[in-house]
Amino acid sequence: MNPEKVVFGFFIVLALTLNFGFFVGDIDNPDHHHAWELFAVVVVNMIATVLKFGDRTQMGAVLLATSLVAMLQLLAASLVWTLAVHATDIGMTPSVMASIVSLSGGAMIANVVSVTLLVIETVMLRR
């Protein structure tokens, strides 16, 4: 067992599950999507990204790329949230919520790709 793989597997799957938790619900209903969930997703995704720094394998490079994509989407989502609520007078309207959730949905796809790659790697290893 490679502890490095356990830790990364844990964080990437956690990122996916948390992201799913944030994503489900009506897309434009602010009551269905909590700020804390997004906060947790961002933190866990950051950790997963940093864990792939300096991985020389092909798989490591691809996983770093997918994590970076997820980070980009999630930071955009948090930025939209902060700008809407704190920096402008728009407030949390359904349309703002919809764009935040769709951005996090994109990040979730990246997480799904990461997890799929992880599973493929695991299956290949067993042979």
Added chain:
Amino acid sequence: MDTIFFLILRRMRAPLLTLIVVYAVAMAGLALITAQDAAGQPTTMSLFHAFYFVSYMSTTIGFGELPNAFTDAQRLWVSISVFFTVAVWIYAVGNLIALLQDAALQKAIAELSFRNRVRRLTQPFYLVCGYGQTGGALVRGLTDRHLQAVVIDVDPERISVLQLDNQREFVPALCADARGPQMLRAAGLNHPLCQGVVALTNVNEANLKIAIASKLLHPRIKVICRADSHETEANMASFGTDHIYDPFDTFALYIAVAIQAPCQTLLVDWLSGYGGDVLSEPKYPPSRGRWIICGYGRFGKAMYKHLKEQGFELSVIEAAPHKTGIPPEGVVHGRGTEAVTLEQAEIGRTVGLVAGTDHDADNLSIIMTALSLNSDLFVIARENHIQNQELFDRVGAHAIMNPSTIIAHRIRVRLVTPLLADFTNLARFQDESWAGVLVSRIIALVDERKPYVWEVTVDRTQAFALCDADQRGRPVTLGTLLRDPRDRDRQLLAIPLLLIRNDERFLLPDLDDRIHEEDRLLFCGREEARWHMDWGLRNLHALGYVATGESRREGAVWRWIAAWQRSR
């Protein structure tokens, strides 16, 4: 070498992870604890404000309690987390900066930028290994003629010297061991524009390795090497090294030629010098008599061999003959710095002296003692270190042998004006009076300054106008080309030295010779003559003027005006 980047990234993991975790915990705590608004009513702090506060708390900037005054519960949390966040921030940032300053990483970055610079070179270039006295002089000679060079040297100090030296062209340089084939590749050995590899390190073995690696990795490339011993020279020649220069042998041969043909030597000296330097005086080494050679090392042996071939009577002085070997004449034991030893070698009836030990102080002392005993001597001095130049200039030696300068000089001529080497070889078969006539022609041309020597290859890029005229069946003679494009009745101050056509060499070609495409020409003269000649070579109108004397008005408007003027 990419490993280092991955290693650095991997080492960044720990600081970054601690930073993320501590930030997340501190933010979460602040956002969870009940805060108060401006009116003192309970509320919660948003994650955005929490991030803002933690950011300036951890960096100890400390703007105060924002957006509103904190409750005591918040203050308690902040006083705990401030220690962790500040400590982690210092640890993480300090660590990241230390990683970026890592010597191995800096070296890798320097190498990467060097590789990129070499890859982006768009001009033909030479790869010079070793930037000592020889390499430095060669790179200067190349860049002065606008040729590109790439330098590798193992000594970081020499690379810094290169960056301080004010070269005319940008010279990419890397501090690395050129014995590694990886380094040669990084320096552009396989670059399509790499013209040749010049191995000039002060270690014979390194030069040998560079030559082997270059010939194996790029068989068609020109390899030029310095070799200080005959074994290395033979070894290099065995696998096809193109040009091998042994400074001692080269100089001894030069002196041998100078004894036989001083005028010819002067001619070659002038042509292969830096254009614009003051003209050197001819040397007249004695052609009969007895020579003393002090020091029977590499230089002494080379001089012995070449002087013996000339039929001179020789006497050798050597301090350690059991190490160096003993010539058939026997040897006078001693260093030659004392009058006794020189007297023993019969300095009184000697015409020439070679001070050829590998010790500059000894050589200077030998010359001073010898000249006080016999002031008519022709003295050849071996100068081992260029710092002693001034002393050797004053001591009264007639010819000074500096190994680095000789090699740099020969290789520069070989690379910058390869036709000059052909010219020199052909000139060897001419007699002294021929050389004398040419020398006086050059003096008339350039007054007091060494002539500038340049090559012209008649092709579409260097001589478009000439090729165009040739194709239209109106070939231009050499005499036409030597007319001044500003006033065709005046001659350009240049002499055509050599014409190469279909591998046939014509020494001092006739001015009525017609020039065709793919001819190669060698000229000497004033530097400005070259720039004026380029007009005739490249510009159709300038060539038309020097060929026919007509300067027609070209362009639609001017032609129209000319037609109108004619009709009046």
